[in-house]
Amino acid sequence: VETYVARTPTDPRVEITLLQGEPLLDYLDDMDHTFAGEDRDSSLQEVMGAASLSYFAGRPLPETNPQLAHVGPNAPLWIEIGIPAEEGLRAACAIGVQSLEDDRSATSDAVFVTGVRGHLIPTDIPPDLLRPEARDVLMGLAETGLDLEQLAREQGQEVRQIWKSLVAATEELGAPSVEDAAIAVDATRHEQEELVAGI
Amino acid sequence: MRIHWWNLRKNVTADGARLPPETLVQLQSEHHSEAPEGYEVYELVPKFLHALRGYKPSFVTSFEAVPEHEGLSSRSNPRWELPAPKNQAGEATFWPRVLLSPHPGNRVSSPLIRSGYLFIDRLTRKRGSTASLKPEVEVPQAKVRVGEASREAG
Numbered sequence: 001v002e003t004y005v006a007r008t009p010t011d012p013r014v015e016i017t018l019l020q021g022e023p024l025l026d027y028l029d030d031m032d033h034t035f036a037g038e039d040r041d042s043s044l045q046e047v048m049g050a051a052s053l054s055y056f057a058g059r060p061l062p063e064t065n066p067q068l069a070h071v072g073p074n075a076p077l078w079i080e081i082g083i084p085a086e087e088g089l090r091a092a093c094a095i096g097v098q099s100l101e102d103d104r105s106a107t108s109d110a111v112f113v114t115g116v117r118g119h120l121i122p123t124d125i126p127p128d129l130l131r132p133e134a135r136d137v138l139m140g141l142a143e144t145g146l147d148l149e150q151l152a153r154e155q156g157q158e159v160r161q162i163w164k165s166l167v168a169a170t171e172e173l174g175a176p177s178v179e180d181a182a183i184a185v186d187a188t189r190h191e192q193e194e195l196v197a198g199i
Numbered sequence: 200m201r202i203h204w205w206n207l208r209k210n211v212t213a214d215g216a217r218l219p220p221e222t223l224v225q226l227q228s229e230h231h232s233e234a235p236e237g238y239e240v241y242e243l244v245p246k247f248l249h250a251l252r253g254y255k256p257s258f259v260t261s262f263e264a265v266p267e268h269e270g271l272s273s274r275s276n277p278r279w280e281l282p283a284p285k286n287q288a289g290e291a292t293f294w295p296r297v298l299l300s301p302h303p304g305n306r307v308s309s310p311l312i313r314s315g316y317l318f319i320d321r322l323t324r325k326r327g328s329t330a331s332l333k334p335e336v337e338v339p340q341a342k343v344r345v346g347e348a349s350r351e352a353g
Contacts, residue, residue: 014317027287028247034286035244035254047251071317079319097317106289106317110247129250174246 011072012101016079019094021059024110027094051128051192055092055112071097081111089115092126116187123181124174127188134169135185138178141166142186146179202228202238202297204312207278214310217318220283224312226262226275228297235264236298238275243292243311256294264297281314290315 019027029044045053061083071077079095091113098105114121127135137155144150148166152159166178175181206213207223218224226238241256248254259282262275284291291314297307 031245031287032248032252035248035257036252044251052251078322095319097319099317102316104289104316106315106319107287108319108321109245109288111321124246125250129247172250 011070011075012099014069014071014077015098015100016067016069016077017096017098018061018063018081019096019107019110020061020063020091021056024092024094025056027107028110049128050195051188052126054090054191055126057090060086060089060091061093068100083113083120085118085120086115087118089113089120114184114187116183121175121180121184123184125172127173127185128192130169130173130185133165134172137162137165138169138173138182138185139189141178141182146182200228200230200232200297200299200307202226202295202307202309204295204310205274213312215312217313217315218281219316220281220314222281222314223278224281225278226295226297227272228264228307229272231271231273233299234266234270235273236300237264238262239296239298240279241294241296243294245288259293281312284315290318 025044032044033040061081069077077097079097081093081095083089083091083093092110093113094110095108096105097107109124112123112126114123114127130138137151140151140155141148144154148159148163152162155162157165163178166181170178170181173181173184175184203226204213204216205211205225205227206216206218207225213224226240228235228238239261240259242259243256244254260279262277262279264273265276266273281293282291293312293314295309295312297309299307
């Protein structure tokens with residue numbers, strides 16, 4: 001008996017890097033330029049507020065050297081970002097994967113991580129970029145100590161109605177849960193108040 | 200009313216698919232109450248830039264709608280080669296829109312299609328200190344770490 005194996009070409013070697021801090025901000029600024037075109041009259045840094053910029057300060061996440069691995073249709077690569085749970089952490093990060101054989105690359109969307117009350121809350125955008133109405137409803141929930149019924153009473157709405165608004169705001173933020181979204185927004189407000197007070 | 204992407208290379212639906220650039224695709228709409236006037240395709244803007252700058256999806260191209268099955272469905276014409284991503288992420292996400300006369304009943308679900316040579320999907324949004332991403336779907340084969348710490352918290 002002769003046995004044969006049919007295979008696709010060898011899976012390419014790729015290099016994985018962690019993007020954070022200024023390099024990530026530069027990458028996002030390049031992306032902004034691509035979507036805005038020549039009409040762009042300001043950089044991302046110029047339009048971002050202090051709360052958003054704080055996610056790009058320094059390099060808060062521990063880095064290792066770029067990792068090498070193979071990836072292919074039947075050999076996907078799982079990548080974990082290890083993030084230390086630090087109170088007050090503000091970090092934006094993304095993953096870059098570059099093929100070493102054909103120079104093709106991909107970069108993930110950035111994730112914004114907020115360290116508060118003993119755990120980390122990942123979101124799609126910094127909390128201060130939420131639309132005011134989304135921010136307000138989440139802030140309201142935080143101020144009631146996460147009491148949904150109290151918030152509904154204060155807002156003069158039905159619980160079902162206010163819950164719908166909270167879920168929409170949470171999806172806009174990209175937080176794992178309504179509770180996390182409210183805590184992240186509340187933490188950002190405290191940070192902004194401290195900045196204003198010069199603490 | 201529904202609208203679908205078709206991968207013409209394999210003749211299968213491609214709603215939500217990740218496909219390499221230059222794949223030949225076509226739009227198909229069905230369950231019409233009226234014949235569509237055509238289709239438009241837009242490229243989605245990354246969520247962060249949308250939130251910060253307010254950018255809208257950018258127009259990419261348009262197609263005429265050719266009726267089929269006695270007008271019960273339509274297909275876009277001409278066929279379209281998925282363009283290679285021009286942005287730095289190495290991936291473009293396209294959103295189709297069918298052109299209909301304004302009518303309250305004309306609600307259409309519009310599936311996305313992604314073009315790129317390498318895809319990264321964020322998998323977890325659980326409370327904790329570890330986020331997982333992977334370039335492709337299927338079962339796990341290898342795992343690397345790019346950070347040194349991964350203490351669970353919460």
